[in-house]
Amino acid sequence: MPSINPVGASVAAVLQNAANARRFPHCFLVSGGSDASRRETARYIAAMIECTGERRPCGKCRDCRKISENVHPDLTVVETGGKSATVRLEDVRAIRETSALPPGEGRARVYVIPEADRLRVEGQNALLKITEEPPEFVYIVFCAESRSALLPTMLSRLYQIELGAAQADASGKALRKAGDACRAAVDALCSADAYALAAAIRAAGKDRNDISLFAGQLRLILRDAMMRGADGFSGQPEQAERLAERFSFERLAGLMGAAEYAVEAAARNANVNLMVSMLAMKLSDAAGI
DSSP, X not given: OOOOOOSSHHHHHHHHHXXXXXXXXXXXXXXXXXXHHHHHXXXXXXXXXXXXXXXXXXXXXXXXXXXXXXXXXXXXXXXXXXXXXXXXXXXXXXXXXXXXXXXXXXSSEEEEETTGGGOOHHHHHHHHHHHHSOOTTEEEEXXXXXXXXXXXXXXXXXXXXXXXXXXXXXXXXXXXXXXXXXXXXXXXHHTTOHHHHHHHHHHTOSSHHHHHHXXXXXXXXXXXXXXXXXXXXXXXXXXXXXXXXXXXXXXXXXXXXXHHHHHHHHHTTOXXXXXXXXXXXXXXXXXXX
């Protein structure tokens, strides 16, 4: 029987942080890791949404059991037809049509696209409207080996969870350290201090996992800033508000691009010293320091 366990304790912590935010995200992207780990994490997210227990997901209620057994009537998994197949446009249209209908049994309708990197441009464009303004009872989980397969317009609408080594193995201490480094980086950005910015990045840690964690948290703060704190997914609303007041939307988008560079460079096993130097330079340039 399939489980509903996430991959790594830090993934569960990230999701619980999202659950404690002002509004649980309606659209996710689970990237990295293996196909099995992405599917398992998507199942866990679906269970969090549908669970009727006190602590979600409880793993014991009717909805959790049905999701574990892949028989929940409000969970739709959109599969491709084979290794070389793309996600069919008729399946994308079906998501748009059925999303207007209320759930039949559970709290919500949950759609999982396990191979979202096989969504054609037309399919992604067809889903842009629903990812931007999803009905209150609709949730979509996209899974992809690489984020680069999705359009920037799609990525900007998704709450992103990465299953790389940095996320799977991160301890609470490492996550707190990354959070402290993010606060120092925001201080430096807002005061236009390039030297302090470089020092904040170096304080995040000495290996690529540390830098990846730092960049991932900074990216969430920047996303909240771009959304003017509408969601609060980063868990650092004060930092997001400071950035939103200090920088234009275009500047924030540039800063997010710099943070995304570091996450992707870490996934490619880039040289740590070079990655830190490039990140500091890209953030400084984006901030106009």
